Amino acid sequence: MSTLEIKDLHVSVEDKEILKGIDLVVQSGEVHAIMGPNGSGKSTLSLAIMGHPRYRVTNGTVLLDGADLLAIPVDARARKGLFLAFQYPSAIPGVSVANFLRTAINARRSTPGVEKKNDMPIPQFRKLLAEKMKQLEVPDDFLKRAVNDGFSGGEKKRLETLQMHMFQPTFAILDETDSGLDIDALRTIATGIESLRGPDIGILLITHYERILRYVQPDFVHVLVDGRIVRTGGRELAAELESKGYDFVREELYKEPSAAGAKP
Ligand SMILES: Nc1ncnc2c1ncn2[C@@H]1O[C@H](COP(=O)(O)OP(=O)(O)OP(=O)(O)O)[C@@H](O)[C@H]1O
Numbered sequence: 001m002s003t004l005e006i007k008d009l010h011v012s013v014e015d016k017e018i019l020k021g022i023d024l025v026v027q028s029g030e031v032h033a034i035m036g037p038n039g040s041g042k043s044t045l046s047l048a049i050m051g052h053p054r055y056r057v058t059n060g061t062v063l064l065d066g067a068d069l070l071a072i073p074v075d076a077r078a079r080k081g082l083f084l085a086f087q088y089p090s091a092i093p094g095v096s097v098a099n100f101l102r103t104a105i106n107a108r109r110s111t112p113g114v115e116k117k118n119d120m121p122i123p124q125f126r127k128l129l130a131e132k133m134k135q136l137e138v139p140d141d142f143l144k145r146a147v148n149d150g151f152s153g154g155e156k157k158r159l160e161t162l163q164m165h166m167f168q169p170t171f172a173i174l175d176e177t178d179s180g181l182d183i184d185a186l187r188t189i190a191t192g193i194e195s196l197r198g199p200d201i202g203i204l205l206i207t208h209y210e211r212i213l214r215y216v217q218p219d220f221v222h223v224l225v226d227g228r229i230v231r232t233g234g235r236e237l238a239a240e241l242e243s244k245g246y247d248f249v250r251e252e253l254y255k256e257p258s259a260a261g262a263k264p
């Protein structure tokens, strides 16, 4: 049982405060969805947790089982079981998907400064990869292609899902580009995420649309507006947002203080 705890997180980009105090607790076994309009700070949250140098944490903490995650190097965060998938993943020309997966898995198993290799034996790696590719319906020719090089939006997401299944992280933070996906790709990816769900993993799924949440049913939905979580609810909140848009949470947010003040 693990806990990822985000406490009063403030993040600035180029001296502009984007996240203005995020509090969120994800336990293993839970799926949390973060929804919110464009520019509300959703990607900033995942980029700050992964330690992107442009995203400066000015206040607050992120704890993994009580230990300060932001105090350790980025590669160590991955070794602690954190997996991050990006809205716009980078291409790595010249590195095949198969090599990339093997190198990444072994990097996660290694201990820095320790010579003794803890690499996954090649037959075990091949067996795991074959199983996962079958399960996720990834075509064989995928393995020989260079990572994300010329990949379509759907293919990038498929690779990300495969990565996630291979790494078996304790926490996964997924920043979804569900807008670029056709219905079949969306379903395959959502099913891939859903099949990863289990008692040993906590998932934070960032998404724009309710669409993906029809396949991946979150336990909690949080609405992020202007760098703050303004509302938390169950999966019904996603449907409400889809039908009413984000304006109603905004309206509630901005009318609250004056409404409270106006009470006799
Ligand atoms: N590298 C950056 N340089 C300058 N401004 C940035 C940078 N990254 C984010 N921002 C600003 O921070 C705000 C939040 O951006 P962010 O990408 O986190 O939003 P988002 O909720 O992920 O939006 P979307 O739904 O479009 O993916 C925006 O106003 C954006 O312009």
Ligand SMILES: [Mg+2]
Residues within 6 Å of the ligand: 042, 043, 044, 087, 175
């Ligand atoms: Mg984003």
